[in-house]
Structures are given as structure tokens and as C-alpha cells.
Amino acid sequence: MSTRNTIILAAGKGTRMKSKLYKVLHKVCGKTMVDHVLSQVERLKMDNIITVVGYGAEKVEESIGDRTKYVLQDQQLGTGDAVERTEDLLKDIDGTTLVVSGDTPLLTSDTFEKLFDYHEQQQATATILTSIAPDPAAYGRIVRNDLGIVEKIVEAKDATSEEIAIKEINTGVYVFDNKALFKALKQVENNNAQQEFYLTDVIGIIKAQGDNVSAYQMTDFEESIGVNDRVALSDANRIMQERINRYHMYHGVTIDNPADTYIDAGVEIGTDTIIEPGVQLKAGTIIGDNCVVGAHSKVINSKIHDNVKITSSVIEDSEMMDNSDIGPNSHLRPESIIGKSVHIGNFCEVKKATIDEGTKMGHLSYVGNAHLGKNINIGCGVIFVNYDGKEKHQTNVGDNSFIGSNANLVAPLEIASHSFIAAGSTITDDLNEFDMGIARSRQTNKAGYYKKLPYNKE
Missing domain, CATH: 3.90.550.10 (Spore Coat Polysaccharide Biosynthesis Protein SpsA; Chain A)
Structure with a gap:
């Protein structure tokens, strides 16, 4: 034969x-x-x-x-x-x-x-x-x-x-x-x-x-073309990139500026998704329909479901569910799962955490080694303190809870559903359902103190 x-x-x-x-x-x-x-x-x-x-x-x-x-x-x-x-x-x-x-x-x-x-x-x-x-x-x-x-x-x-x-x-x-x-x-x-x-x-x-x-x-x-030096390698990358970008455009993807868009071989992109300039989509990435990947975002080996908006952010080894959004200037580190309709705003970082449907984290917060339930509000500057210098620890937060601005949640912690954490608190103990956690010093006012300052010339 x-x-x-x-x-x-x-x-x-x-x-x-x-x-x-x-x-x-x-x-x-x-x-x-x-x-x-x-x-x-x-x-x-x-x-x-x-x-x-x-x-x-x-x-x-x-x-x-x-x-x-x-x-x-x-x-x-x-x-x-x-x-x-x-x-x-x-x-x-x-x-x-x-x-x-x-x-x-x-x-x-x-x-x-x-x-x-x-x-x-x-x-x-x-x-x-x-x-x-x-x-x-x-x-x-x-x-x-x-x-x-x-x-x-x-x-x-x-x-x-x-x-x-x-x-x-x-x-x-x-x-x-x-x-x-x-x-x-x-x-x-x-x-x-x-x-x-x-x-x-x-x-x-x-x-x-x-x-x-x-x-x-x-x-x-x-x-x-055979690649024998770095110049030829660069040429091969350019030609292959043009080929990849044309393929996606012919299959229903809008690429605003193909000359400034970098999509690895094997990346999958759904129809009616928009890719803005400077985007990098690295190997292993899958992007659904009707997404917007904003300028200068980088997505590495991640799964992005339908109707997701990514604004100038980095996502690696993670997953974003339908109708979620992130950015600008935020970072999903490996093993992060972002649920449906979750909002992650600017300058936020998530690492090895699951955030369930409807939860919102507007700005300047860090969530690591955690599971957050549904419809939670995370205020500005919240930190999940997951590392004690030797081990990483888990924090779980129940549905419909409120975490005030500048709160520190020191793991390991169990925060039950419908909990309230007051702004500026450092929480080290578990909270039961419907509890409020507050951990901050009581304010003291010193009358006339300004006049005693050495640089005051009044």
C-alpha cells in the first residue's frame, strides 16, 4: 500500500x-x-x-x-x-x-x-x-x-x-x-x-x-522563508501576525489597527468582538462574542466569555464570565474566576480568587486567595491580607455583604452573608450573618492644638 x-x-x-x-x-x-x-x-x-x-x-x-x-x-x-x-x-x-x-x-x-x-x-x-x-x-x-x-x-x-x-x-x-x-x-x-x-x-x-x-x-x-537569524525571525513573526489577523477579521472580528495588534497562533475569538490597538492575545486564550478588548490590554492563556469588556488591563491564566468588565489598569493574576456581571474597576488586583455574580470592586483594591459571593460591594482600598510571611490563607465572604473602604481582612477569615465591615477596619475575627465588624480607634479631638505647632506663626 x-x-x-x-x-x-x-x-x-x-x-x-x-x-x-x-x-x-x-x-x-x-x-x-x-x-x-x-x-x-x-x-x-x-x-x-x-x-x-x-x-x-x-x-x-x-x-x-x-x-x-x-x-x-x-x-x-x-x-x-x-x-x-x-x-x-x-x-x-x-x-x-x-x-x-x-x-x-x-x-x-x-x-x-x-x-x-x-x-x-x-x-x-x-x-x-x-x-x-x-x-x-x-x-x-x-x-x-x-x-x-x-x-x-x-x-x-x-x-x-x-x-x-x-x-x-x-x-x-x-x-x-x-x-x-x-x-x-x-x-x-x-x-x-x-x-x-x-x-x-x-x-x-x-x-x-x-x-x-x-x-x-x-x-x-x-x-x-527559513529562519536562520533574529532578523528572519522578526520577519516571520510579522508575516504570521498579518496572516492571523486577516483570519480573525474574515471571521467577524473587528481589529482597529492590525499593524499594532498581536494575536498568537491558536487564539480563538468570537464574532463581533472588537480588538483595539496595542492589544496582545497570547497562546491559549479564548474570547467570546461581542467583547471589547481595550487598547494595550494583555490576555494570557485565559477564557473570556461573551459581552466582556477589558479596558487597558492584564489577564493571565484566568476566566471572566458573561457581561463582566475590568479596568482600566487592573490585573487578574493566575487562577482568578470572575463571575457574571462582576465589575472590577481601575487599579485593582485579583489573585487565585473566585468572585461571584454581581459583585463590584470599584478601585484600588486587592483580593487574593478568596471566594467572594454574589452582590458584594468592595470599597476603595480594601486589602485581603492573605500572606503571613510563610503561608497563604483563605478568606470567604458571603453574599450581599458590604466591605467598607480601606478595610483590611486578615486571613484566614469567614465572613458570613449580609455582613457589614466598617470603613477603615482591620478585621481578624470571623463575622456571623447580619453582623457588623468595626475595628478602629475612637476619634479624639485636641482643642486648640494647631496654635501649639512650632511652625505656626499666627
């Missing part, structure tokens, strides 16, 4: 990145480059996916898990050697094999599918994915004869003046007849300056055998 297989080349260290991080683990719009490639390949329902790892192999395997098989290229001996490392897994299989680099995050499943289809239509032994480059620079050139048949790939440094003028370039992506690939790899030599085994030599070997070598020319050159 004929199969479709993919080999992802991800063994290079990437010295030009000038980084301690393994090259294919650098992220483009919140997702590693190798994950981008793998995700697109997975859409084609491959029979076998094998990733060739080398430097930093454990980190790559940790990143993408068991979605692929792995082989190790322990010495960097070239792309031909990398592919040959998969021999034990693939060499006896009938079918076609895609070879793609793990540092090409912009390639799409649609392009891969068209490449496979073209390869089969041409009954080719090898098919090269090519493109027209505005500035071919150091890319290998595709040399065709008068009939348009591929004659060879020539590297820029070896090209004649006529060949260097060719705009069609080799993207480094190929589809091969699987058995022919491994047969040809046995003939590749490393008699070059780098003493490496080049996959491009396989094309010449197949051609010399009289087999058909074809080339499928993709329409979008930018899609083929």
Missing part, C-alpha cells in the same frame, strides 16, 4: 541565532517553529512523521511530545545524512516522502498538499518546491531547459552569470519516491568544503539515472 510520509529536519543548532535556545524552539506568534511545521503536516493525515533531532534533542521532544517519531543525528554531517538517519523506519515503505525543515514556520498544509498532488500528476521520482524570489541572493537556483524541464539545482556560489540571474529558487522542501530517496542517499558523497552530505545532491543523482525530476512553483515566496 502506498503511503505518505514526512521527515522534519530539526537537528541544526542555529549558531546565527546567537542564542542558548535551540533554533527550532524559537517562537513565531507564540508557537515554536517546529510546532508550526508539524501542525501543518498533521493536517495531511500522514502515515509516518519523523523528526530528526540533534543538538537540544530532549527539549524538542519535550516541546512537541509523541506527535512524531524521532531519530537522532548526533553529528551535524549535513541534510543528506540527517534524512538517511530515518532509513530504519522508512526505507522499505512504498509511497512518497516529504522532506521539510523545522525552521520554515510559514509553510502551509495547502502548499504541502499541492506539492504532493503535483508530484503524483507528473509521475516524478523527485519534486522540488520552488518560488520566485524578489532577491534570490544566496538561494540555490532552479535551472530548467527550453521545455521547462528541471535540469539541476545550482548553488549561488557556483552559478554562472546567466544562472545567477534566475529568480526561481530552491526552497529546500522536496517530495520523493520513498525507496528511490534512500537508494540515492547511498550515492551521496561529502567531497565538499564542509565535508557534509547534502540532500540537494540526491536531485542530481536521480536526474542522472534518467528519472523524472519536477518542480512545483508556489505563488507566495514569503511562505518559504
Whole structure:
């Protein structure tokens, strides 16, 4: 039975990145480059996916898990050697094999599918994915004869003046007849300056055998960009961001200024939601319908339900229910759950707390390690004192309670429903239902004190 297989080349260290991080683990719009490639390949329902790892192999395997098989290229001996490392897994299989680099995050499943289809239509032994480059620079050139048949790939440094003028370039992506690939790899030599085994030599070997070598020319050159340094990484992020933003706009999301909006791959946004300039929506985020995410807000791995308004605030690893709102300049730290129609105003912070429906916290308050019931009013400057220097402690506040301004609630505490806490109080004891807690010194007035002040000249 004929199969479709993919080999992802991800063994290079990437010295030009000038980084301690393994090259294919650098992220483009919140997702590693190798994950981008793998995700697109997975859409084609491959029979076998094998990733060739080398430097930093454990980190790559940790990143993408068991979605692929792995082989190790322990010495960097070239792309031909990398592919040959998969021999034990693939060499006896009938079918076609895609070879793609793990540092090409912009390639799409649609392009891969068209490449496979073209390869089969041409009954080719090898098919090269090519493109027209505005500035071919150091890319290998595709040399065709008068009939348009591929004659060879020539590297820029070896090209004649006529060949260097060719705009069609080799993207480094190929589809091969699987058995022919491994047969040809046995003939590749490393008699070059780098003493490496080049996959491009396989094309010449197949051609010399009289087999058909074809080339499928993709329409979008930018899609083929390989990332070898930080400049190319920036370019890839820009192109991917434009692609992501267009996708959301075509699916009913208003993005006021796409050039200044940063949405990671995989983020979900409902229809009729408005995204204002400077917003960052990071990986794992889901936003519902009819929301407004205000300028310069940042939402990280959080779930935002319908009709939520976020004004210039930061939300991380949290959840906001329908019709709630936050901001400006507030912060939901991890494990915060904001209930329906909850209002969180300006300069507030919530951490590891659940706030139930209808509760309001207008300004300048901190709620940490707490569960607040429904329809509670939290005054200005309220602090849930949850940390004793060693442990974090829980505070629970019942429904319909009132917490006055500048109150300090020293955990652990149980505040029953319908409780009232007087402004300026420091509460250390539990309150029963319908109780008022007040804990402050009685005011004393000193008559005529102003006249005794040393700086008073009256």
C-alpha cells in the first residue's frame, strides 16, 4: 500500500541565532517553529512523521511530545545524512516522502498538499518546491531547459552569470519516491568544503539515472522563508501576525489597527468582538462574542466569555464570565474566576480568587486567595491580607455583604452573608450573618492644638 510520509529536519543548532535556545524552539506568534511545521503536516493525515533531532534533542521532544517519531543525528554531517538517519523506519515503505525543515514556520498544509498532488500528476521520482524570489541572493537556483524541464539545482556560489540571474529558487522542501530517496542517499558523497552530505545532491543523482525530476512553483515566496537569524525571525513573526489577523477579521472580528495588534497562533475569538490597538492575545486564550478588548490590554492563556469588556488591563491564566468588565489598569493574576456581571474597576488586583455574580470592586483594591459571593460591594482600598510571611490563607465572604473602604481582612477569615465591615477596619475575627465588624480607634479631638505647632506663626 502506498503511503505518505514526512521527515522534519530539526537537528541544526542555529549558531546565527546567537542564542542558548535551540533554533527550532524559537517562537513565531507564540508557537515554536517546529510546532508550526508539524501542525501543518498533521493536517495531511500522514502515515509516518519523523523528526530528526540533534543538538537540544530532549527539549524538542519535550516541546512537541509523541506527535512524531524521532531519530537522532548526533553529528551535524549535513541534510543528506540527517534524512538517511530515518532509513530504519522508512526505507522499505512504498509511497512518497516529504522532506521539510523545522525552521520554515510559514509553510502551509495547502502548499504541502499541492506539492504532493503535483508530484503524483507528473509521475516524478523527485519534486522540488520552488518560488520566485524578489532577491534570490544566496538561494540555490532552479535551472530548467527550453521545455521547462528541471535540469539541476545550482548553488549561488557556483552559478554562472546567466544562472545567477534566475529568480526561481530552491526552497529546500522536496517530495520523493520513498525507496528511490534512500537508494540515492547511498550515492551521496561529502567531497565538499564542509565535508557534509547534502540532500540537494540526491536531485542530481536521480536526474542522472534518467528519472523524472519536477518542480512545483508556489505563488507566495514569503511562505518559504527559513529562519536562520533574529532578523528572519522578526520577519516571520510579522508575516504570521498579518496572516492571523486577516483570519480573525474574515471571521467577524473587528481589529482597529492590525499593524499594532498581536494575536498568537491558536487564539480563538468570537464574532463581533472588537480588538483595539496595542492589544496582545497570547497562546491559549479564548474570547467570546461581542467583547471589547481595550487598547494595550494583555490576555494570557485565559477564557473570556461573551459581552466582556477589558479596558487597558492584564489577564493571565484566568476566566471572566458573561457581561463582566475590568479596568482600566487592573490585573487578574493566575487562577482568578470572575463571575457574571462582576465589575472590577481601575487599579485593582485579583489573585487565585473566585468572585461571584454581581459583585463590584470599584478601585484600588486587592483580593487574593478568596471566594467572594454574589452582590458584594468592595470599597476603595480594601486589602485581603492573605500572606503571613510563610503561608497563604483563605478568606470567604458571603453574599450581599458590604466591605467598607480601606478595610483590611486578615486571613484566614469567614465572613458570613449580609455582613457589614466598617470603613477603615482591620478585621481578624470571623463575622456571623447580619453582623457588623468595626475595628478602629475612637476619634479624639485636641482643642486648640494647631496654635501649639512650632511652625505656626499666627
